[in-house]
Amino acid sequence: MSGSADRLPRLLALVPYLMSHPGAQVGEVAAVFGLSEKQLIDDLQLVWMCGLPGHTPGDLIDVSWDGGEILIDNAETIARPLRLGIDEASALLVALRMLAASPELAEVRGDALPRVTAKLERAAGDGAATVSSQVSVDVDAAPDALPRVREGLTRGRRLSLRYYVQGRDEVTPREVDPMRIVVVDGRAYLEGWCYRAEAMRLFRLDRVLGVEVLDVPADPPAGAEPRDVTAGVFRPSPTDELVELELSAAGRWVAEYYPCEQVTELGEGRLRVALRARDEDWILKLALRLGDTGRVVSPPDMAETVRREAGRALALYAHQS
Amino acid sequence: MSRRKTERLLNLVICLLATRRPLSAEQIRQAVPGYDRDGDEAFQRMFERDKNELREIGIPIDVVRDPWEDEPGYRIERETYELPEITLEPDEAAVLGLAAQVWQRASLAEAASGALLKLRAGGVATDQPIGTGALELRVDTRDPAFPALWNAVRDRRVVRFDYRGAGSESVRSRTVEPWGVVSRSGRWYLAGYDRDRDAPRAFRLSRIAGQVATVGRAGVVEVPPGVDLRAMVGFPDEPSDERVAVVRVRQGACEGLRQLARAVRPGDGGWDEAELAFTDPDRLAGWMASLGADVEVVGPPDAREAVIRRLKGAMA
Numbered sequence: 191m192s193g194s195a196d197r198l199p200r201l202l203a204l205v206p207y208l209m210s211h212p213g214a215q216v217g218e219v220a221a222v223f224g225l226s227e228k229q230l231i232d233d234l235q236l237v238w239m240c241g242l243p244g245h246t247p248g249d250l251i252d253v254s255w256d257g258g259e260i261l262i263d264n265a266e267t268i269a270r271p272l273r274l275g276i277d278e279a280s281a282l283l284v285a286l287r288m289l290a291a292s293p294e295l296a297e298v299r300g301d302a303l304p305r306v307t308a309k310l311e312r313a314a315g316d317g318a319a320t321v322s323s324q325v326s327v328d329v330d331a332a333p334d335a336l337p338r339v340r341e342g343l344t345r346g347r348r349l350s351l352r353y354y355v356q357g358r359d360e361v362t363p364r365e366v367d368p369m370r371i372v373v374v375d376g377r378a379y380l381e382g383w384c385y386r387a388e389a390m391r392l393f394r395l396d397r398v399l400g401v402e403v404l405d406v407p408a409d410p411p412a413g414a415e416p417r418d419v420t421a422g423v424f425r426p427s428p429t430d431e432l433v434e435l436e437l438s439a440a441g442r443w444v445a446e447y448y449p450c451e452q453v454t455e456l457g458e459g460r461l462r463v464a465l466r467a468r469d470e471d472w473i474l475k476l477a478l479r480l481g482d483t484g485r486v487v488s489p490p491d492m493a494e495t496v497r498r499e500a501g502r503a504l505a506l507y508a509h510q511s
Numbered sequence: 512m513s514r515r516k517t518e519r520l521l522n523l524v525i526c527l528l529a530t531r532r533p534l535s536a537e538q539i540r541q542a543v544p545g546y547d548r549d550g551d552e553a554f555q556r557m558f559e560r561d562k563n564e565l566r567e568i569g570i571p572i573d574v575v576r577d578p579w580e581d582e583p584g585y586r587i588e589r590e591t592y593e594l595p596e597i598t599l600e601p602d603e604a605a606v607l608g609l610a611a612q613v614w615q616r617a618s619l620a621e622a623a624s625g626a627l628l629k630l631r632a633g634g635v636a637t638d639q640p641i642g643t644g645a646l647e648l649r650v651d652t653r654d655p656a657f658p659a660l661w662n663a664v665r666d667r668r669v670v671r672f673d674y675r676g677a678g679s680e681s682v683r684s685r686t687v688e689p690w691g692v693v694s695r696s697g698r699w700y701l702a703g704y705d706r707d708r709d710a711p712r713a714f715r716l717s718r719i720a721g722q723v724a725t726v727g728r729a730g731v732v733e734v735p736p737g738v739d740l741r742a743m744v745g746f747p748d749e750p751s752d753e754r755v756a757v758v759r760v761r762q763g764a765c766e767g768l769r770q771l772a773r774a775v776r777p778g779d780g781g782w783d784e785a786e787l788a789f790t791d792p793d794r795l796a797g798w799m800a801s802l803g804a805d806v807e808v809v810g811p812p813d814a815r816e817a818v819i820r821r822l823k824g825a826m827a
Contacts, residue, residue, distance in 0.1 A: 203629055328693060371646050
């Protein structure tokens with residue numbers, strides 16, 4: 191909220207904040223409002239120039255920040271913040287309803303969620319209640335693995351997983367030190383240090399086929415940090431091989447499903463995409479799955495591998511079952 | 512916005528909140544510094560713009576027309592301006608903090624943090640972390656169409672956009688009365704009334720091509736009472752006509768398939784036999800083709816044919 195267009199709404203929140211937090215420190219208030227201390231002082235200087243009509247010293251808002259401690263006076267007219275806008279209240283209400291439906295939160299939330307939702311609805315008014323009922327985030331059903339994964343997390347124990355990797359159609363055993371549960375778009379993942387990959391990994395909970403809590407304390411290496419999932423859960427490595435595919439309209443789902451580095455429309459719904467292949471087997475399986483709805487353009491030897499493997503598979507069908 | 516203008520607007524808000532009687536434009540011109548030095552016409556234009564800007568950030572300005580006065584009067588009513596008193600218990604505040612994080616960096620992030628800031632300004636402590644730091648919830652709204660559709664739903668306004676149906680070779684313009692937007696399994700959908708098809712329809716946001724335009728005035732769209740948005744974008748829970756495919760599986764391969772199979776019988780010559788439930792032969796064929804020369808679909812015949820078609824397609 192540091193842009194100049196946001197300045198008036200910010201000032202209308204800043205004054206009530208200072209009224210309800212007398213003696214607050216400059217640094218602390220700047221952090222709450224996402225400002226530098228210099229920007230905050232500039233705001234205070236502006237507020238100090240404003241006040242009731244007449245604008246005699248007795249009408250103006252009185253602000254001081256001696257020794258970094260902010261005191262405000264004579265600002266009763268705008269002592270309460272502006273009410274929540276429809277977008278603001280709806281954003282929180284939609285999120286609260288999603289939390290209410292999330293099985294991952296069942297133990298943490300108790301009955302605080304319905305209580306705070308009701309209070310917010312009252313404060314927000316009808317408009318926001320209506321809009322927020324028209325926007326919703328559906329949440330997957332509780333995966334079977336959830337209770338044990340949570341047990342591992344709260345007790346700080348290593349987990350032994352049997353994990354299904356769809357792209358390779360493999361089930362692999364993994365030992366994982368659990369670090370947190372991440373729910374992205376209604377789908378739950380376990381994030382932790384994977385001893386098989388020797389790296390941080392996210393595991394989709396609905397693909398965990400079995401889980402055991404081991405009698406070993408979780409002990410991830412120092413420096414193992416959860417990843418920022420803001421940009422999406424799948425994050426192929428930039429060192430993975432870049433593969434180019436041409437997709438027909440029926441194969442466009444690939445561009446929706448996997449992060450592509452380049453997407454070019456070729457007309458009639460066809461696309462050319464470039465994406466990072468995690469490994470050769472993954473791209474081979476994808477190309478075979480696509481059939482005539484997509485083909486590998488480059489690298490050329492990958493295209494050849496796909497044809498050869500399709501030929502080997504077809505040979506199985508040459509006899510009559 | 513210039514500093515001078517911010518100052519003028521803040522003084523205007525204070526002036527309109529403080530007055531008991533509605534003030535005429537001329538009275539406001541006298542009372543608020545920054546208006547006084549301009550000519551009549553310049554003042555009128557400036558005052559109009561200022562009122563609009565205040566309304567845009569959600570400040571309700573009352574216009575009072577008194578039959579005994581020529582000019583309308585203006586004021587801001589305290590009860591409609593102010594955030595009502597709200598007090599939260601620590602556990603409630605913690606949940607609210609978690610809710611505000613959901614949108615972090617998504618298109619509603621600013622609205623959510625703005626709301627939180629107002630609540631804090633009103634004396635609500637919202638900064639306690641929730642019980643465990645071991646939980647993070649996120650919603651993505653990367654589809655470029657999301658902000659426009661959110662606004663359309665909020666303003667009850669008809670929209671028009673180009674849309675590519677699943678697997679379709681062309682885009683078609685659709686005119687839709689938006690009833691809501693729903694995220695399901697990580698994808699956003701618009702649910703509404705499709706005026707071209709004359710029927711309720713759901714649209715995947717990622718298949719909207721280009722800009723979303725609004726059509727006509729706000730407040731036009733009526734959401735039918737009792738409409739179930741989630742059901743509109745949902746898939747049927749009970750798969751219809753589930754069938755069973757018999758598949759030969761190379762020994763030592765296809766662990767995943769074996770886990771998901773209904774039954775696996777050991778066979779000879781290096782192959783086992785598995786039974787897989789399926790509904791759509793084409794979907795099954797995609798999966799089976801992806802496994803290459805490690806599986807052979809024995810039957811039923813339509814599933815076997817579908818796999819052969821896929822593999823021939825991959826050969827081409």
